[in-house]
Amino acid sequence: MSRTVIIGANHAGIAAANTLLDNYKDQEVVMIDRNSNLSYLGCGTALWVGRQIDDYHGLFYTSEEEFAKKGADIHMQTEVSHIDFDKKVVYAHPLDGKEDFEVSYDHLLLTTGSRPISPNVPGKDLDGIHFLKLFQEGQAVDKELAKEDVNTVAVIGAGYIGVEVAEAAKRRGKKVLLFDAAKTCLANYYDPEFSSLMEENLKEHGLELHFGELVSEYKGDANGRVNQVVTKDGNSFDVDMVINAIGFGPNNVLGKDHLELFANGAYKVDKHQQTSDPAVYAAGDCATIYSNAADADTYIALASNAVRSGILAGHNIGGTPLEAIGVQGSNGISIFGLNLVSTGLSVQSAPKFGIEVQYSDFEDLQKPGFMKNNDKVKIRLVYEKSSRRLVGAQLASKADISMAVHMFSLAIQEHVTIDKLSLLDIFFLPHFNQPYNYITMAALNAK
Ligand SMILES: Cc1cc2nc3c(=O)[nH]c(=O)nc-3n(C[C@H](O)[C@H](O)[C@H](O)COP(=O)(O)OP(=O)(O)OC[C@H]3O[C@@H](n4cnc5c(N)ncnc54)[C@H](O)[C@@H]3O)c2cc1C
Numbered sequence: 001m002s003r004t005v006i007i008g009a010n011h012a013g014i015a016a017a018n019t020l021l022d023n024y025k026d027q028e029v030v031m032i033d034r035n036s037n038l039s040y041l042g043c044g045t046a047l048w049v050g051r052q053i054d055d056y057h058g059l060f061y062t063s064e065e066e067f068a069k070k071g072a073d074i075h076m077q078t079e080v081s082h083i084d085f086d087k088k089v090v091y092a093h094p095l096d097g098k099e100d101f102e103v104s105y106d107h108l109l110l111t112t113g114s115r116p117i118s119p120n121v122p123g124k125d126l127d128g129i130h131f132l133k134l135f136q137e138g139q140a141v142d143k144e145l146a147k148e149d150v151n152t153v154a155v156i157g158a159g160y161i162g163v164e165v166a167e168a169a170k171r172r173g174k175k176v177l178l179f180d181a182a183k184t185c186l187a188n189y190y191d192p193e194f195s196s197l198m199e200e201n202l203k204e205h206g207l208e209l210h211f212g213e214l215v216s217e218y219k220g221d222a223n224g225r226v227n228q229v230v231t232k233d234g235n236s237f238d239v240d241m242v243i244n245a246i247g248f249g250p251n252n253v254l255g256k257d258h259l260e261l262f263a264n265g266a267y268k269v270d271k272h273q274q275t276s277d278p279a280v281y282a283a284g285d286c287a288t289i290y291s292n293a294a295d296a297d298t299y300i301a302l303a304s305n306a307v308r309s310g311i312l313a314g315h316n317i318g319g320t321p322l323e324a325i326g327v328q329g330s331n332g333i334s335i336f337g338l339n340l341v342s343t344g345l346s347v348q349s350a351p352k353f354g355i356e357v358q359y360s361d362f363e364d365l366q367k368p369g370f371m372k373n374n375d376k377v378k379i380r381l382v383y384e385k386s387s388r389r390l391v392g393a394q395l396a397s398k399a400d401i402s403m404a405v406h407m408f409s410l411a412i413q414e415h416v417t418i419d420k421l422s423l424l425d426i427f428f429l430p431h432f433n434q435p436y437n438y439i440t441m442a443a444l445n446a447k
């Protein structure tokens with residue numbers, strides 16, 4: 001028997017544990033997590049808090065009992081305090097008063113994930129200031145929104161969490177102020193021509209947008225509860241609660257002094273999810289991931305990547321050498337009926353990776369004009385100037401155009417050129433698209 005200790009039993013840890021337990025009978029699997037719950041789908045928080053789904057029960061997809069049944073030695077509410085990498089021993093501290101214990105390993109898998117970044121400004125620890133990562137943090141926000149004296153909510157960061165929770169708070173009848181240091185929302189995913197559609201949508205639904213305004217201080221009342229947000233240019237806004245959503249940072253506490261790290265502190269892994277210590281693997285939000293579009297290691301915190309990298313780590317630890325094929329960071333958002341999806345690099349993100357790009361835009365009705373229930377689709381294809389390989393795609397529509405992005409993801413992965421894309425066999429049926437469909441037209445328009 002070979003023993004693998006997995007620290008962190010959420011999406012990446014769960015995927016790895018299932019892979020090991022389902023496929024490798026010679027594997028002893030020990031799972032340790034400090035949280036009391038596992039497998040919470042954070043993507044559902046805004047849906048539940050905004051009352052678009054009835055409750056949170058469906059947001060957990062497995063349980064401690066399931067893993068115990070499969071033969072894992074699972075310890076929830078147990079924090080790993082440190083690791084002796086030379087002796088290959090993990091030291092664990094149960095948070096429920098039980099005795100500390102240690103466990104040795106043949107392989108160690110770090111799936112310790114990420115934590116939200118805290119704005120480092122005066123007043124950041126006042127009451128009424130929230131983060132939104134764990135289920136418990138979702139519950140705390142939900143409870144605050146139920147209070148009648150909480151009328152004005154400030155959301156700091158207009159990325160994916162910020163925009164989604166801003167919609168949720170608005171749906172709960174609150175006045176919502178949405179701040180971002182960048183000049184647009186969703187700046188990490190979309191060019192301004194696309195994020196501006198989301199901005200119009202948010203404004204139409206009554207949200208107050210403060211983009212390009214950096215929060216410099218939170219002020220509080222005599223009871224230590226936040227009541228004001230102050231920005232760098234001296235403006236102040238009365239608020240009743242704050243939700244911080246300015247991005248995630250990797251949780252590298254256990255391995256940062258031993259393992260090789262990426263620029264932001266994530267554990268550097270190779271294509272087998274192996275770290276700089278051959279006995280230690282890492283996956284999910286605490287590790288790097290290879291971007292095919294950028295042709296470089298990068299950091300992309302997504303559950304989709306956590307699951308895939310967890311499966312990969314499981315197979316490699318189990319004894320089947322499997323190489324990662326890389327990712328495109330495909331993502332999507334749906335707010336008040338407006339859908340935005342993207343994959344790869346945008347025109348504004350490409351230069352950060354030293355890639356010179358051109359782009360091609362197209363906008364038309366999704367279906368022929370004679371069809372009913374017909375929405376506009378806006379598309380941008382981004383391609384490398386020298387090689388003409390596709391490196392990114394963005395789409396926006398009130399229609400569900402989400403599946404198109406998966407094809408662009410594959411095209412980026414396989415280094416397909418914009419010219420090849422323009423001749424791709426795409427079927428035509430009035431129910432779904434036009435004879436000159438938006439994918440072909442965007443590719444044909446490329447200079
Ligand atoms: C509100 C919200 C919405 C999201 N929506 C989406 C979405 O729609 N699509 C998408 O792809 N992604 C989404 N994400 C991102 C996604 O949730 C993360 O990328 C994912 O959780 C990463 O999984 P992970 O297993 O790598 O890490 P985590 O989920 O961070 O899990 C790490 C685990 O490690 C445990 N741990 C850490 N340190 C220790 C220690 N010392 N001892 C014991 N245990 C430890 C933690 O308790 C935790 O359970 C969303 C995130 C949030 C917060």
Ligand SMILES: NC(=O)c1ccc[n+]([C@@H]2O[C@H](COP(=O)([O-])OP(=O)(O)OC[C@H]3O[C@@H](n4cnc5c(N)ncnc54)[C@H](O)[C@@H]3O)[C@@H](O)[C@H]2O)c1
Nearest residue numbers: 157158159160161162180181182187245246247248301332
């Ligand atoms: N729909 C989805 O797929 C989905 C939903 C939620 C979260 N997630 C993932 O979870 C992770 C965390 O989400 P997130 O929304 O926190 O990060 P994000 O990267 O999506 O957005 C962070 C935002 O905060 C802004 N910002 C940074 N520093 C700031 C500061 N000091 N003041 C004001 N604004 C600041 C950035 O400009 C950016 O727009 C991301 O990787 C995200 O992709 C995905």
